Amino acid sequence: MLEQLITGFEAALTITNILFIAAGITLGIVIGAIPGLGSVTALAVLIPVTYYMSPLAAIAFLVGVNKGGTSGGAIPAILLNSPGTPEAAATALDGHPLAKRGEANRAMKFALYSSVSGDMISDLLLIILVVPFAAFALQFGPLEFAAVLLFAFALLAGISGDSPIKGFIAIAIGVALSTVGLDPVESTARMTFDQVNLFDGLPLASIAIGSLALASVVEQMFDLWRSGGESTIVLSQDREKENTQLPMGEFFSHWKTIIRSALIGSGVGMLPGLGVTLAAFLSYGAAKRASGDPSSYGKGNPNGIVATEAANSAVVGANLIPTIALGIPGNIAAALLISAFIIHGIVPGPFMMTMHGDLIYALFASMLMANGIHLIIGKLGIPVWAWVAKSPRALILPVVFILCMVGVYLPGQSMFDIGVMLAFAGIGLAMRRTGFSVVCLVIGFLLGGMFEISLRQSMLLYKSDIFAIIDSPISIVFLLLTLLILVRVSFKGIRNGRG
Amino acid sequence: MQNTVSRRTITGMAAALAATLSLGIGLTPASAEYPEKPVTLVIPYKAGGSTETMARIFSIALAKELGQKVIVKTRPGAGGAVGATEVAASPADGYTLLFAAAQSLLWPPLTQKVEFGLDSFTYVGQITEYQQAIVAKADAPYNSLAELIAHGKSNSLNYADQSAMSRTFINYIGAEEGVAWTGIPTKGGGEMVPFLLGGKIDFAWSGGIHNRYPQKMKVLASMNAGTLSASPDVASISGKYGVSMPSQAVIVVPARTPATVVATLEKAMEAASKDADFGDLLANKLKFPVKFVGSKALSADITKTAEGLKTVIEKTKN
Numbered sequence: 001m002l003e004q005l006i007t008g009f010e011a012a013l014t015i016t017n018i019l020f021i022a023a024g025i026t027l028g029i030v031i032g033a034i035p036g037l038g039s040v041t042a043l044a045v046l047i048p049v050t051y052y053m054s055p056l057a058a059i060a061f062l063v064g065v066n067k068g069g070t071s072g073g074a075i076p077a078i079l080l081n082s083p084g085t086p087e088a089a090a091t092a093l094d095g096h097p098l099a100k101r102g103e104a105n106r107a108m109k110f111a112l113y114s115s116v117s118g119d120m121i122s123d124l125l126l127i128i129l130v131v132p133f134a135a136f137a138l139q140f141g142p143l144e145f146a147a148v149l150l151f152a153f154a155l156l157a158g159i160s161g162d163s164p165i166k167g168f169i170a171i172a173i174g175v176a177l178s179t180v181g182l183d184p185v186e187s188t189a190r191m192t193f194d195q196v197n198l199f200d201g202l203p204l205a206s207i208a209i210g211s212l213a214l215a216s217v218v219e220q221m222f223d224l225w226r227s228g229g230e231s232t233i234v235l236s237q238d239r240e241k242e243n244t245q246l247p248m249g250e251f252f253s254h255w256k257t258i259i260r261s262a263l264i265g266s267g268v269g270m271l272p273g274l275g276v277t278l279a280a281f282l283s284y285g286a287a288k289r290a291s292g293d294p295s296s297y298g299k300g301n302p303n304g305i306v307a308t309e310a311a312n313s314a315v316v317g318a319n320l321i322p323t324i325a326l327g328i329p330g331n332i333a334a335a336l337l338i339s340a341f342i343i344h345g346i347v348p349g350p351f352m353m354t355m356h357g358d359l360i361y362a363l364f365a366s367m368l369m370a371n372g373i374h375l376i377i378g379k380l381g382i383p384v385w386a387w388v389a390k391s392p393r394a395l396i397l398p399v400v401f402i403l404c405m406v407g408v409y410l411p412g413q414s415m416f417d418i419g420v421m422l423a424f425a426g427i428g429l430a431m432r433r434t435g436f437s438v439v440c441l442v443i444g445f446l447l448g449g450m451f452e453i454s455l456r457q458s459m460l461l462y463k464s465d466i467f468a469i470i471d472s473p474i475s476i477v478f479l480l481l482t483l484l485i486l487v488r489v490s491f492k493g494i495r496n497g498r499g
Numbered sequence: 500m501q502n503t504v505s506r507r508t509i510t511g512m513a514a515a516l517a518a519t520l521s522l523g524i525g526l527t528p529a530s531a532e533y534p535e536k537p538v539t540l541v542i543p544y545k546a547g548g549s550t551e552t553m554a555r556i557f558s559i560a561l562a563k564e565l566g567q568k569v570i571v572k573t574r575p576g577a578g579g580a581v582g583a584t585e586v587a588a589s590p591a592d593g594y595t596l597l598f599a600a601a602q603s604l605l606w607p608p609l610t611q612k613v614e615f616g617l618d619s620f621t622y623v624g625q626i627t628e629y630q631q632a633i634v635a636k637a638d639a640p641y642n643s644l645a646e647l648i649a650h651g652k653s654n655s656l657n658y659a660d661q662s663a664m665s666r667t668f669i670n671y672i673g674a675e676e677g678v679a680w681t682g683i684p685t686k687g688g689g690e691m692v693p694f695l696l697g698g699k700i701d702f703a704w705s706g707g708i709h710n711r712y713p714q715k716m717k718v719l720a721s722m723n724a725g726t727l728s729a730s731p732d733v734a735s736i737s738g739k740y741g742v743s744m745p746s747q748a749v750i751v752v753p754a755r756t757p758a759t760v761v762a763t764l765e766k767a768m769e770a771a772s773k774d775a776d777f778g779d780l781l782a783n784k785l786k787f788p789v790k791f792v793g794s795k796a797l798s799a800d801i802t803k804t805a806e807g808l809k810t811v812i813e814k815t816k817n
Contacts, residue, residue, distance in 0.1 A: 044546045044573075048555065138697035142683070182577070184684050187610075187663040194612045196584050199577030272689060326696075327711055328689045332545070335689070339552045342784045411546070413574055414581075457683050461657050461699065 005127065008361030012369060017060055020053070021370045024061040025377050028068020033385070035076050035213045035400050036205075036407020038085035039069025039316075043336040044411060047343070055344035056359060060366035062340050063316075066333055067367075067374055070276065070313050071115035074305070078107045079389040082216045082400060084407075086208035086446075087276040087312040089439055090284040092216075094297060094304030101300055105386055109246040110305045112378040114258060116371050118310030121262035122269065122317035123367045131353065133270065133321050137328075139474055140271055142457035147475035147482075148271070149451040152278060154485045155285045156443050163435065170436045174444020177202055184453050185460070197416040206408050207445055208277075210421035211438045214404045215428030221397050254306045257287050261307045265314025272322050273450070275331045276315045281443055283311030289485075317367060324352055324360060533593055533760050537568035540596045540750075543582020543603055545575040548687075549707065549785050550748065553777075554598040557626065560774035564767035578662060579603025580613050587615035591753040593760035600629060601745035605805050606664045609812055620751035622801055623761055624768040625792035627781060628746045630707035630729065631722035633658075633669070636695055637715050639702070644672075644720040644736070647702060651678040656701040659683050659691040664808075665704040668722060668736075668744055671811045675740060710786035722746075724804075728788040742807040748787075749797065765794050 024046075031042040042065050050058035073088030078095035091111060098107040140148075157167070180191045181201030192198040252258075261283040268279035287307035288297045297304050319334045329335035346356050353360060389396070408421045428438045462468035469475050540561070542554045555571055562569040574582035579599050586597040597604075597620070604620060607613045633644060641647045650656070651673070658680055660666035666682040673680050683700055685691045688708035695703045696715055709716045710729050721727045721735040724743040737743040750768060752761065771777065772791040781787045792800065 138693055141694055141697055141699035189611070196577050196580050196613055199580060272693065326693065328692055335548070336546060339546070339548070342552055343556070343780070345784060412576065413572055453684070453686070460681050460683050
C-alpha cells in the first residue's frame with residue numbers, strides 16, 4: 001500500500017495538479033462561504049467545467065471543491081451567525097459568541113485548523129480502510145440503521161440548551177414536519193394538499209437555511225433598524241495579539257475533541273446516507289456530553305467549533321470509502337463525485353481498485369496534498385473575510401439575504417423552495433424570540449425522515465418481529481448505548497431536581 | 500401621475516404582447532428558422548444520477564446539431580413529476596424540452612393527482628433504454644424467474660423495490676403466480692445494492708445498476724419489453740405475463756408543439772445520438788445501449804406501454 005501511495009504521489013505532484021487543487025479549494029471556500037450554497041451546489045456547478053480536464057486533474061479539482069465547500073460554511077456562521085450550510089449550523093452556536101467577544105479571527109482559525117485536522121484523519125482512515133471496509137459496510141441493513149438513528153436521537157436530545165421541554169417540543173415539530181410527502185411504503189399522499197412539490201416532502205435546505213441563516217439575518221436587520229444598532233459586525237477591534245492569534249499548541253490542547261470528532265465524522269461518512277449535518281451535530285452533542293462544563297457550550301466555547309468542523313470535514317474523506325469500495329455514494333456530494341468519475345471513464349464499484357488502482361492512489365495522494373494547500377489558502381483568506389465583515393452591516397445583510405435566496409433556488413431551480421425558505425425564516429424568527437431551539441427543529445426534521453424509513457423497512461423485512469434484533473450484534477450495541485445515555489440523562493435529571 | 504404612467508405602461512405592454520403574438524402566429528408556418536435562441540433541456544431528477552449524467556453529455560451533442568446552445572436545467576422532485584408538470588405547462592414552441600424516463604410521464608397521471616396527463620406531451624424520440632431487471636445475489640439458490648417463484652412458494656421472500664411502479668410490477672407477477680412476497684422500499688440503487696449484497700433481502704428490482712456488479716449479481720428476468728443488452732439470454736416478463744415496464748429514456752415537448760419544430764428536433768436528436776462521446780459514455784461507462792427511436796414509432800410504443808400499465812394497476816388494486 002505504501003509503495004502504491006508513493007507512486008500515487010509521483011503522479012499527483014505536478015504543477016497543474018497542484019494548481020487545480022488550489023483552484024478547487026479556493027472556489028469551494030468562496031462558494032461554501034456564501035450562505036445557502038454548500039459543497040453540493042459547488043460540485044454541481046463545477047462538474048461540467050471538468051469535462052475537458054484529465055481524469056486525475058478533474059477529480060483532484062472536485063475533491064478540492066468538496067473540501068473547501070465543507071469548511072467555507074463556517075465563515076458566515078462565525079461572522080454573521082448565519083451558517084452557510086446546515087452542517088455548519090452547530091459552528092454558529094459557539095463561533096458567533098466568540099466573534100462577538102472580539103475573537104472572530106481566532107474562531108475562524110479554530111474552524112480552519114479543525115477542518116483540516118478532521119479531514120486529514122479521515123483521509124488516512126480512507127487509505128487504510130478502503131479495501132477491508134466493503135465487507136463491514138454490508139453488515140448495515142435497515143435494522144442497523146434504525147438502531148444508529150435512535151442512538152443519534154438520544155445523543156442529540158441534550159443539545160437543546162436551557163429548556164429541555166422546549167427543545168423536546170422543537171424536535172417533535174421537526175419530526176412531524178418530516179412526515180409530509182408521499183408515504184415511503186404505500187405511496188399515499190400525506191399532507192401534500194395535491195401539491196406535486198410536496199410529494200418528496202419539505203426540502204431540507206430550505207428549512208435549514210430559512211430557519212437558521214435567513215432568520216438570523218432578518219433578526220439582525222430588525223435590530224439595526226430599531227436601535228441603529230452597531231453598524232458593523234463586532235470583530236477583533238482591539239488588536240491585542242492574544243485575540244487574533246491561535247498558537248498550534250493551544251489548538252492541539254483540544255486533541256481529545258479533534259480525535260473524537262474526526263472518528264465520529266469518519267464513522268458517519270462510511271455509512272451511506274447519513275450525511276454531513278448529522279455528523280456535525282452528533283459530534284457537537286458528544287463533545288458537550290463529554291465536557292466537564294456543558295453549560296459553557298453555546299456561549300463561545302472553542303471546543304464547540306472544533307467538534308463541529310472536525311466532524312463535518314471528516315465526512316468528506318470517509319465518504320469515499322463506500323464510494324470506492326462499493327460504488328455506493330455516502331451522500332449527494334459523493335453521488336456527484338461518482339457522476340464525475342463516470343464521465344471521466346472510471347466506473348465506481350468493487351472493481352475500481354483493481355482496474356484503476358494507479359488513479360485511485362494518485363487521488364489519495366492528491367487528497368493528502370490538498371489538506372496542506374487547504375491550510376495555506378484558508379489562512380490567507382481569514383484577513384480577507386475579516387475585512388469583508390468590517391463593511392457596514394446595512395450593506396452585508398441585504399446581500400446575504402439575496403444570496404440565501406439564490407443558494408436555495410439553484411439546486412432545484414424551484415420558486416417553491418424559496419417560498420418554503422421564507423416561511424421558515426418567519427418560523428425561525430418566532431422560535432428565536434420565544435426561546436425554542438431552531439437547531440432542534442432542523443435535527444428533528446433530518447432524523448425523523450431517515451428514522452421512519454429505516455424503521456418501516458425493518459418492520460417489513462422482519463415481519464414486525466422484535467426478536468430479529470437478537471440476530472444483529474450491531475443493533476444490540478447501538479440500542480444498549482442508547483439505553484445507557486437515557487439512563488444517565490434521567491439520573492442527572494433526578495440529581496439536579498434534588499439539588 | 501403615477502397612475503397615468505402605470506396605465507401607459509400596461510397599454511404599452513399589451514400592445515407589445517399583441518405584436519409578439521401576431522408576429523408569433525405570422526411566423527409559425529415559417530419555423531424553419533427554429534431554433535433561433537438557446538433551448539432549455541429540463542432533467543426532472545437530482546444531479547448525479549445516470550439520467551442526469553447522460554443528459555448532460557447528450558446536450559453537448561444536441562447543441563452541435565441544433566446550432567444553438569442547449570441549457571441543462573435540473574428540476575428534481577416526486578420521481579420526475581415536478582419537472583414534467585413544469586414542462587407540460589410551458590409554451591409549446593420547442594424551446595423547453597424534457598429529458599426523462601417514460602415512467603415519469605406515464606405513472607404519475609395514472610396513479611396520482613398531478614397537473615399533467617398522458618396527452619400532455621409530444622414524444623420527440625427515444626435515446627436509450629433503461630436496463631430494468633429482477634436481480635439476485637450471484638450465490639442465490641435460484642437462477643431464473645421460474646426458480647425464484649418456486650422458491651417463493653415454500654419460503655417467505657423479501658425484495659427491494661425503488662418506486663411504487665417497480666413494486667406494483669413485482670407484486671403483479673406474485674399475484675399471477677400465487678406467491679406473496681414483501682416489498683422493501685429503498686431510495687434507489689445506492690441503497691438497494693448494499694441490502695442485496697449484504698444478504699438483507701432475497702432479490703431486487705434494478706434499473707440498470709446491476710451491470711456494475713457482473714460477478715456479484717445475476718439477472719433473473721428482464722422487466723423491459725425485450726431482452727437486456729448485457730444479458731441477452733434472460734427472457735423478458737412480457738412473454739409470460741403480457742406486460743412490461745416503461746423503459747424508454749425520451750425527450751418530449753409540450754403537446755401542440757408545431758410539427759415542423761418536432762421534426763427539426765427529431766432529426767437533431769437522431770444525429771446527436773450518433774455522437775462519439777455520447778456513444779462512449781453510454782456503451783462503456785453507463786452500460787446502456789444507444790437505441791434511437793423516432794417520434795412516430797415511439798408514440799405508438801408509448802401508447803402500448805400505457806395500456807399495459809393500466810392493466811397492471813387495475814389487477815393489483817385491492
